[in-house]
Amino acid sequence: MAKWLNEAGPEADIVISSRIRVARNLDGFPFPHMLNEEVGKDIMNKVYSAVIEGNETLINNFELVEMKHVDKVNRLNYVEKHIISPAMARNTTTGSLLINEDESIAILINEEDHIRIQCLLPGFQLENSWNLADKIDDLIEEKIKYAFDENLGYLTSCPTNLGTGIRASIMMHLPALNITGHINSILHASSQIGIAVRGIYGEGSEFLGNIFQVSNQVTLGITEEEILKNLTNVGMQIIQKERFIRASLLKEKKIDIEDKVYRSFGILKNARRINLTEAMKLISDVKLGVVLGLIEEASLEKLNQLMAMIQLGFLQKHYKAELTEEDRDIKRAEIIRMNI
Amino acid sequence: MICDDCKKRDAVVHMTKMIHGYKEELHLCDVCAKARESSEVVNEFSIPSFLTSILDANFNSNLKANYNAIIQCNHCGTTYNKFKESGRLGCDECHQVFKEKLNPLLRRIHGNSKHVGKVPKRTGGAIHLKRKVSQLKQKLQEAIAEEAFEKAVNYRDEIRALEEEINKG
Numbered sequence: 001m002a003k004w005l006n007e008a009g010p011e012a013d014i015v016i017s018s019r020i021r022v023a024r025n026l027d028g029f030p031f032p033h034m035l036n037e038e039v040g041k042d043i044m045n046k047v048y049s050a051v052i053e054g055n056e057t058l059i060n061n062f063e064l065v066e067m068k069h070v071d072k073v074n075r076l077n078y079v080e081k082h083i084i085s086p087a088m089a090r091n092t093t094t095g096s097l098l099i100n101e102d103e104s105i106a107i108l109i110n111e112e113d114h115i116r117i118q119c120l121l122p123g124f125q126l127e128n129s130w131n132l133a134d135k136i137d138d139l140i141e142e143k144i145k146y147a148f149d150e151n152l153g154y155l156t157s158c159p160t161n162l163g164t165g166i167r168a169s170i171m172m173h174l175p176a177l178n179i180t181g182h183i184n185s186i187l188h189a190s191s192q193i194g195i196a197v198r199g200i201y202g203e204g205s206e207f208l209g210n211i212f213q214v215s216n217q218v219t220l221g222i223t224e225e226e227i228l229k230n231l232t233n234v235g236m237q238i239i240q241k242e243r244f245i246r247a248s249l250l251k252e253k254k255i256d257i258e259d260k261v262y263r264s265f266g267i268l269k270n271a272r273r274i275n276l277t278e279a280m281k282l283i284s285d286v287k288l289g290v291v292l293g294l295i296e297e298a299s300l301e302k303l304n305q306l307m308a309m310i311q312l313g314f315l316q317k318h319y320k321a322e323l324t325e326e327d328r329d330i331k332r333a334e335i336i337r338m339n340i
Numbered sequence: 341m342i343c344d345d346c347k348k349r350d351a352v353v354h355m356t357k358m359i360h361g362y363k364e365e366l367h368l369c370d371v372c373a374k375a376r377e378s379s380e381v382v383n384e385f386s387i388p389s390f391l392t393s394i395l396d397a398n399f400n401s402n403l404k405a406n407y408n409a410i411i412q413c414n415h416c417g418t419t420y421n422k423f424k425e426s427g428r429l430g431c432d433e434c435h436q437v438f439k440e441k442l443n444p445l446l447r448r449i450h451g452n453s454k455h456v457g458k459v460p461k462r463t464g465g466a467i468h469l470k471r472k473v474s475q476l477k478q479k480l481q482e483a484i485a486e487e488a489f490e491k492a493v494n495y496r497d498e499i500r501a502l503e504e505e506i507n508k509g
Binding site: 146149218224 | 415449453454460463470
């Protein structure tokens with residue numbers, strides 16, 4: 001199981017995980033979408049040997065996974081663990097992945113860019129994630145010449161990543177802000193300062209499970225430190241607001257909150273059939289109950305895991321079968337009953 | 341390939357013209373292609389040209405569609421239109437070829453078009469030095485403004501030394 005799902009990190013009452021993703025390309029090669037299988041493989045080998053031959057203890061226990069050797073269910077599973085993008089899962093000609101044992105470090109090869117270094121840690125620890133990614137970046141650069149321009153910075157396939165090539169993001173559980181509608185002012189304000197807030201699960205505005213991703217939009221004309229500082233500051237403010245509203249809800253609407261939390265807990269413990277939307281909503285309620293001290297039998301880590309485990313890829317991987325819509329809901333309820 | 345008009349810059353626009361049955365091939369750089377268009381095409385007001393995406397907002401030409409179809413990166417073959425469709429550039433060279441068109445987009449996305457972050461060690465030696473020089477120049481101005489002339493002299497000497505180092509490569 002991935003590290004970010006296995007442990008609770010700093011500010012775990014709200015922040016589930018912190019991720020840094022660094023985009024890099026090799027000098028003189030066309031970007032991945034222009035590559036044939038042969039050149040793609042050449043790039044994979046170059047990156048692989050740069051990482052493996054590099055003298056860095058971090059790199060112990062790395063495994064090379066070629067997308068073409070991974071079946072559909074497991075590719076979907078990687079997507080649900082937030083290790084690869086759906087586009088990467090579809091790239092079964094040139095795409096591959098270098099990944100460590102606890103899945104906290106993943107180097108994606110031939111995704112949108114030749115190299116994407118991704119560090120994913122539990123809780124609020126952007127700086128630690130960046131320090132890891134920075135080290136791996138230096139390590140690869142010892143062997144590989146990057147495409148770089150003095151004015152544009154690291155050259156990337158999409159202009160939105162130029163400059164530092166860094167996308168930093170935190171995954172947050174924000175039930176109180178979402179229930180009270182305050183999330184909308186946060187969405188609006190953050191977009192004004194180059195920070196995007198969006199739902200992770202579900203489409204459009206439904207924000208499944210009250211899970212949000214907060215990330216930087218600007219990568220050029222700003223230093224890595226500034227990107228991290230801005231995002232950390234915004235993250236801290238959102239945490240404070242969420243905590244404040246949680247506390248006042250508990251004070252002013254105690255019975256309503258208790259009723260909601262215990263009902264949701266009861267349904268999860270007893271349901272025999274449950275769809276994803278409902279399950280995500282109820283687990284979110286129980287998470288809130290745990291943080292507010294109303295429920296002691298469940299842990300945050302377990303509930304974070306559960307949110308991942310009830311996604312389709314995880315379910316199919318667990319039951320080692322492709323499931324029909326009806327079966328999914330039954331198996332999902334089963335998994336929840338066993339784990340809550 | 342070198343531009344047929346200026347004979348200086350690389351040709352990125354390749355045109356084939358048929359005039360009275362005679363075929364004429366023309367290879368032009370970005371600048372000369374634009375110059376030719378404005379002289380050869382009658383200006384006409386049209387709504388679609390008004391509505392083209394922000395990418396072309398700063399680009400004053402009527403032959404936009406044709407021109408865009410053939411502006412092409414020599415290194416990987418990506419055309420500007422292909423980039424517009426996919427949002428992806430084909431290789432590192434594309435950034436130079438489409439530079440003029442990308443700049444307004446970059447300012448729109450990032451509010452900026454100059455990198456100030458990390459620099460690779462391997463290629464970045466001179467860039468580190470240049471950045472240091474510009475920091476020192478700023479300090480020099482501050483020192484002069486404060487009339488701290490001894491400090492200013494030191495900064496000036498440091499800047500000279502660094503500039504020599506940069507010139508040596």
